[in-house]
Amino acid sequence: MKKFNIQPVDCSMQAAIQEKIDNLNKPKGSLGRLEELAMQICLIQQTLEPSLAHPCHLLLGGDHGIEREGVSVSPREVTWQQMINFTHGGGGVNMFCRQHGFKLRIVDVGVDYDLSGIDGIIDRKIARGTKNFLHEPAMTEQEFDRAIQIGCDLVDDCIAEGCRVLSIGEMGIANTSPSSIWMHLFTGTPLKDCIGAGAGLDTPGIRHKYEILNQAVERFKANGFEPLSYFGGFEMVAAIGAMLKAAEKHLVILIDGFIMTACALAAIQLYPAAKDYMIFTHCGDESGHQRMLHAMGANALLHLGLRLGEGTGALCAFPVIDSAVRMMNEMNNFDKARITKYF
Structure with missing residues (x-):
């Protein structure tokens, strides 16, 4: 790495x-x-x-092989459909970027759809989604390294434009699943306490999600794999790379909801000092988010019950951070x- x-x-x-x-x-x-x-x-x-000059927002898209196991109420095609919607300015992330003056970069890191010809989407696709980590590692070591580098390169582009503050969001159906597992492995929280409804699972759906993720974790533990590449999504690993590069370059990093907090947790596992550069912007409505923040010793700025992702919580919190600078x-x-x- x-x-x-x-x-x-x-x-x-x-x-x-x-x-x-x-x-x-x-x-x-x-x-x-x-x-x-x-x-x-x-x-x-x-x-x-x-x-807080030239605030930038990275919106990273990727699909997950574990989605094939029915762990999300939303089908994977929602990922590419929303990515296209973002180019039309119609997403929550678009609204908040416009409101608070962030430059939005929409990046395909691993969406299971050909988005290469669509204006407004930066093509950094590694593959059309990760593999199913119930049966095998989500990505290879080479793919992991490439995703980290993509995140670094995106931050370098922002810095070249004068960026001093960075927020990061994601679009990837089923990415609460790897986030829950990272939380479990890195904080020692029981897996059942790390798993929530995601985009809207009912109680039987949450139970099924737990059973699938528990099987995956047991297989992982039995074989001694590396957790970041075994479970992570391309968009999530790229976010880790972006966070680490931003910390290296002394940017202010705005950490969004459950998934980006899990990525921040992973980044801190690799480089504990990275936390000094992070502002944890809100505590979302996903089960386990407050537990994860507590385990990290982080105190969220806002408690709005958000669970949209996309980086929307970080963007909502920006006026508070701007007030501190003013x-x-x-x-x-x-x-x-x-x-x-x-x-």
């Missing part, structure tokens, strides 16, 4: 950042979580004047405002 140079954020500026925050014309600590976000972003960027750059301090400092 590609090597990354990801260092913990340099905290030598922490006292100076805190002094600036405390001298803004407000009661000490009165902007709560915004002050915590401001501190994190200033440390990431090593500045007292942070910037606080640092636009509020007066006590001296300039000619207000008595009363603490």
